[in-house]
Amino acid sequence: MTSLLVNLEEMVRSALRSKRKTACIVMMIIALLVLMIRSRSLGSSEHIGPYGDGDVLFNHDHVVGFNIKESGKRTSVVMETRLDYLQRECTTHMDSPRDPSLDPPSELIVNEKYSIIYCNVPKVGCTNWKNVFLKIGGIDDIRIKAIQRLPTNTRGRIYLDYFHKYSNVSHRQFMLQKFTKFMFARHPFTRVLSAFRDKLAPNISYIFRIENKQRHDVNWIERYGLPIIAKYRGAEAAAAIKANLKTKYDLTFSEFVNYLIETNPLSFDKHWNPISAMCRPCDVKYNIIGKYETLDDDAEYILRSAKVDPSVKYPQASDKSATNSSSLDILRQYYSEITREQLKKLYEVYKKDFELFDYSLETFYKYVS
Ligand SMILES: *[C@@H]1O[C@H](CO)[C@@H](O)[C@H](O)[C@H]1NC(C)=O
Ligand SMILES: *[C@@H]1O[C@H](CO)[C@@H](O)[C@H](O)[C@H]1NC(C)=O
Ligand SMILES: *[C@@H]1O[C@H](CO)[C@@H](O)[C@H](O)[C@H]1NC(C)=O
Numbered sequence: 586m587t588s589l590l591v592n593l594e595e596m597v598r599s600a601l602r603s604k605r606k607t608a609c610i611v612m613m614i615i616a617l618l619v620l621m622i623r624s625r626s627l628g629s630s631e632h633i634g635p636y637g638d639g640d641v642l643f644n645h646d647h648v649v650g651f652n653i654k655e656s657g658k659r660t661s662v663v664m665e666t667r668l669d670y671l672q673r674e675c676t677t678h679m680d681s682p683r684d685p686s687l688d689p690p691s692e693l694i695v696n697e698k699y700s701i702i703y704c705n706v707p708k709v710g711c712t713n714w715k716n717v718f719l720k721i722g723g724i725d726d727i728r729i730k731a732i733q734r735l736p737t738n739t740r741g742r743i744y745l746d747y748f749h750k751y752s753n754v755s756h757r758q759f760m761l762q763k764f765t766k767f768m769f770a771r772h773p774f775t776r777v778l779s780a781f782r783d784k785l786a787p788n789i790s791y792i793f794r795i796e797n798k799q800r801h802d803v804n805w806i807e808r809y810g811l812p813i814i815a816k817y818r819g820a821e822a823a824a825a826i827k828a829n830l831k832t833k834y835d836l837t838f839s840e841f842v843n844y845l846i847e848t849n850p851l852s853f854d855k856h857w858n859p860i861s862a863m864c865r866p867c868d869v870k871y872n873i874i875g876k877y878e879t880l881d882d883d884a885e886y887i888l889r890s891a892k893v894d895p896s897v898k899y900p901q902a903s904d905k906s907a908t909n910s911s912s913l914d915i916l917r918q919y920y921s922e923i924t925r926e927q928l929k930k931l932y933e934v935y936k937k938d939f940e941l942f943d944y945s946l947e948t949f950y951k952y953v954s
Contacts, residue, residue: 643879649916650772651878652943660886667874667943674941675867685868686757692863693748694718694741695760699891702748702760704768704864707856708776708783709877710884711769713900715741717888720897722746761869767887768864770942771877773935774949777845778838778919780856785810787835809854810836813844838919839927846930861937874942920952928953 643658645651655663692705696718703718705711715737719725724744727733732740751757784790784805792806815823817840826833845857855863866874873890875883884899920928932939932946939946 643882645879648878649913649948650775650876650944652876655879660882663879664873664886667876668871670943671866671871671874671941674943678867678937678941683865683868685865686754686761689749689757690863690865690869691747691749693766693869695746695748695751695764696721697746697760698722699893700760700764701887701891702764702766704766704869704871706769706860706863708779709769709771709860710880712737713884714769715745717893717897717899718745721893765873765891766869766871767873767875768860768866768869768871769875769877769880769883770860770938770944772944773859773938774920774931774946775916776860776877777842777857777931777935778916781838781841781919782915784856785813785836785841786838793831806830806834809844810834813840817843837922839922842923842927842931845934846927850934859935859938861941866941876942916949917952920949921954923953925950925953 643655643660643663645656655666658666690704694703694705694715695701696703699721703714705714719737719740722744724740725733735743748757748760751760782789787793790805792804811823811827814826814836826835845853850859850862853859861867864871873883873887875887881899881901888897888899889895923931928946928949938944
């Protein structure tokens with residue numbers, strides 16, 4: 586088997602050197618082989634961990650968005666409370682229920698071996714969850730460097746099983762009833778800021794941080810940054826900035842907030858689309874509501890509840906340090922750029938996320954100008 590894989594790797598290498606079309610065909614053949622290897626490795630031994638291993642006491646009061654009522658409680662108790670709360674809120678948000686087996690959200694990722702379904706939302710630790718799903722799906726065991734080198738999100742698109750791609754409706758119903766379904770929420774205002782800092786902010790966002798951008802990556806500045814500047818300062822100003830992006834680009838957080846307030850949320854990018862719109866927590870009966878503010882504890886709880894091999898760990902805290910958008914100083918700095926009026930309107934955009942997941946906006950009134 587090893588020699589086969591070494592040969593495959595060599596094939597990929599030479600294919601990448603030769604013409605694109607051949608490379609595509611070779612990649613497809615490899616993808617098929619990998620799927621075969623993967624489905625064989627899936628039947629291997631099950632490791633059963635004790636339920637509730639990740640049951641810790643919550644104490645995160647220093648984190649913005651942390652719900653103080655959860656402090657000092659056990660994970661299992663907190664999880665029950667979140668579900669009860671959501672269920673009550675959903676009875677007042679019955680606007681337009683849709684059957685998720687007939688009209689499924691497009692963000693649900695399935696692992697049939699462990700009978701789990703995860704709603705994948707950007708800016709809430711999703712790349713790490715994709716890594717976990719790639720690992721438990723056996724994709725990491727495939728020792729082909731060309732595949733391992735692909736970014737997590739690309740490997741995810743190729744190898745993860747998305748719920749809406751299952752064509753068998755009865756099987757969808759079966760999975761929705763029997764599988765453990767989980768999702769993560771986050772305080773809408775730290776999520777919005779995280780998206781801004783990661784994708785659009787001058788000097789610190791993605792395009793300024795990463796030198797060798799991969800071709801498939803969205804050019805966030807071109808797609809959103811410059812059009813937002815054009816909207817609020819005129820096309821001429823935007824063109825002048827475009828001509829000298831590295832030094833002149835200066836989109837402000839306030840402009841981004843205005844864009845969010847004045848744009849139809851139906852056309853939002855995933856990174857700032859309300860979580861409730863993507864995961865539809867009143868349609869899909871989630872069993873566990875994780876929160877970004879307690880990500881490490883919740884992730885551990887979920888993996889142990891799903892009886893995933895104890896060697897599989899959720900990577901700790903990497904996205905948090907990437908943009909630091911939950912840090913008090915950073916929040917204060919950006920939110921002091923906007924007015925109370927803007928804050929209220931921004932709240933309206935994310936009202937459902939605030940209400941369903943029990944977040945409060947009080948802290949932020951202290952920051953605004
Ligand atoms: C559809 O799914 C159901 C439930 O899992 C299963 O019993 C049935 O055989 C599937 N039908 C087809 C055509 O695969
Ligand atoms: C970005 O960095 C450049 C060069 O260091 C600086 O001139 C510019 O003022 C910075 N822009 C913003 C909006 O901070
Ligand atoms: C986030 O905080 C860490 C530790 O304080 C720091 O090293 C890092 O540069 C910060 N990142 C950003 C983007 O500000």
